[in-house]
Amino acid sequence: MPGGSSTMAQACPGDLGQDSAPPARRVGPPASAPRGDLMFLLDSSASVSHYEFSRVREFVGQLVAPLPLGTGALRASLVHVGTRPYTEFPFGQHSSGEAAQDAVRASVQRMGDTHTGLALAYAKEQLFAEAAGARPGVPKVLVWVTDGGSSDPVGPPMQELKDLGVTVFIVSTGRGNFLELSAAASAPAEKHLHFVDVDDLHIIVQELRGSILDAMRPQQLRATEITSSGFRLAWPPLLTADSGYYVLELVPSAQPGSARRQQLPGNATDWTWAGLDPDTDYDVALVPESNVRLLRPQQLRVRTRPGEAGPGAGPAPTQLAALPALEEAGPERIVISHARPRSLRVSWAPALGAAAALGYHVQFGPLGGGAAQRVEVPAGRNCTTLQGLAPGTAYLVTVTAAFRSGRESALSAKACTADGPRPRPRPVPRASTPGTASREP
Structure with a gap:
């Protein structure tokens, strides 16, 4: 995939x-x-x-x-x-x-x-x-x-x-x-x-x-602990305290003239940048300086996380504009598990803004045709087990989120039950004339 x-x-x-x-x-x-x-x-x-x-x-x-x-x-x-x-x-x-x-x-x-x-x-x-x-x-x-x-x-x-x-x-x-x-x-x-x-x-x-x-590649500069105002850089030991030093450079991608630099000893393997702007791309360069051997600079682009509004500060206009879409974002990433001959489990990952959903409808029916069934799942839950299914059968499962506004948003996936014994047809008794015994051919 x-x-x-x-x-x-x-x-x-x-x-x-x-x-x-x-x-x-x-x-x-x-x-x-x-x-x-x-x-x-x-x-x-x-x-x-x-x-x-x-x-x-x-x-x-x-x-x-x-x-x-x-x-x-x-x-x-x-x-x-x-x-x-x-x-x-x-x-x-x-x-x-x-x-x-x-x-x-x-x-x-x-x-x-x-x-x-x-x-x-x-x-x-x-x-x-x-x-x-x-x-x-x-x-x-x-x-x-x-x-x-x-x-x-x-x-x-x-x-x-x-x-x-x-x-x-x-x-x-x-x-x-x-x-x-x-x-x-x-x-x-x-x-x-x-x-x-x-x-x-x-x-x-x-x-x-x-x-x-x-x-796990050596000589790989990586960023961890990313927040709205900073992040930590880490790299494997490329130098020693006696063989050279590092120069770190940090530049906002949109403002190439606003560079910050930091010199570190050769035995350093990490550094944390702080006081950065939220939701901003930064270009980072790690330059090993050594007179023992030539090491190429390593570069990385890191984006800080979006900031949170402070006390008394109203949401930004872009946040207001995105709010309705978040509130009515439907279920995401349907997952089928625990497939048994007559049951299977359906779970889904609700979107970040889906807390406003009143609940979910899970509808399922055989892909080859047949009556569809529906299960109601209350808000706050993101899974259910479908029962009474036919063995070795492909089903279409649709999860629909219902919102307070009256709108609905749905996502579908194919699900298959495991093979299993099918019920044997019951023999139909043969009709016989009253007063006579039926004879097998």
């Missing part, structure tokens, strides 16, 4: 079977070898069925198999989410992608509660922190594969990981609050958050692997 943004994918029987998933493609030697620490965080709790866990496990194995793991280069780790976090293998244990894939496939579901927040805090303290042996100055990436729910808060511990410079990718297998997951993933969400049905995870393997490798 084109575009990595909040990807939704589903397949129907006959489209692309589970056994026909394309094999993991071997990645050739990149121009600049990646270096960093990659952690996979898997929901291994009882909220995930054994079948779903097996599909997720295979997906992670396909992701890691072609990666160039090795001492001093790229390292991988696997942590399970359950009642208590469990480390399947730590950074540095496996020196090849194939060995890591074997370890992933051999992992066992832990069951228990879904304490994702506890697992994130564990990851920060036991694996990503320098005090616990993490390598300073190398890129750090977290890939969290979840069914969308957690029994404890995720936001604060996830933010602490981001503050360490961890890039967060999230793969949701169809459930959960879209807005909460968008906030938990690294910005921009369209690059770091994927919604994919558990049977279609193979669709995003190559795209996600490429994004992970891009996040």
Whole structure:
């Protein structure tokens, strides 16, 4: 599916079977070898069925198999989410992608509660922190594969990981609050958050692997912790305190004459720009100055977030003009999951302005023709389970948001039930003449 943004994918029987998933493609030697620490965080709790866990496990194995793991280069780790976090293998244990894939496939579901927040805090303290042996100055990436729910808060511990410079990718297998997951993933969400049905995870393997490798390329300047008034820049160690220094340059894209410069020592790997204008593009340049070896400048464009109106300040005219459209923005990104022979689950991500919706109508009927049915879902909920369906059948599902203004906005998706036993037709009794017994031919 084109575009990595909040990807939704589903397949129907006959489209692309589970056994026909394309094999993991071997990645050739990149121009600049990646270096960093990659952690996979898997929901291994009882909220995930054994079948779903097996599909997720295979997906992670396909992701890691072609990666160039090795001492001093790229390292991988696997942590399970359950009642208590469990480390399947730590950074540095496996020196090849194939060995890591074997370890992933051999992992066992832990069951228990879904304490994702506890697992994130564990990851920060036991694996990503320098005090616990993490390598300073190398890129750090977290890939969290979840069914969308957690029994404890995720936001604060996830933010602490981001503050360490961890890039967060999230793969949701169809459930959960879209807005909460968008906030938990690294910005921009369209690059770091994927919604994919558990049977279609193979669709995003190559795209996600490429994004992970891009996040771990050496000599890569990156921006994190972007706010309306500033952002943090980070880069791998290119120099040492004795071999040179850095010059950072910040220029508003629309005002090339208003440059700000900062000189930093050669052992610096980050800098935070503050006091910037909201909703503004800035061109950033990192210039390594060294008389030992020639290093090319690195450039990046960063856009600050829109500002919030202060106390007593009215909204800007452009915000007023956009308000009606936001209030009547309909459902987005329909996701089909838990497909069973006679039921399936439908969830959707409401738009940011969709809080004004009075509720949702979910209408569904067989694509081949037949009577349509309708389910009412109250405002504040974004999922429902459709029951009484026919096995191995394609349905058209339409989610419609109803607003106070009387207007409606709808989005449709194709959904397919799993194959299953169909009811046998009941035999029709043969008519017989009164007083005589019917004879079989």
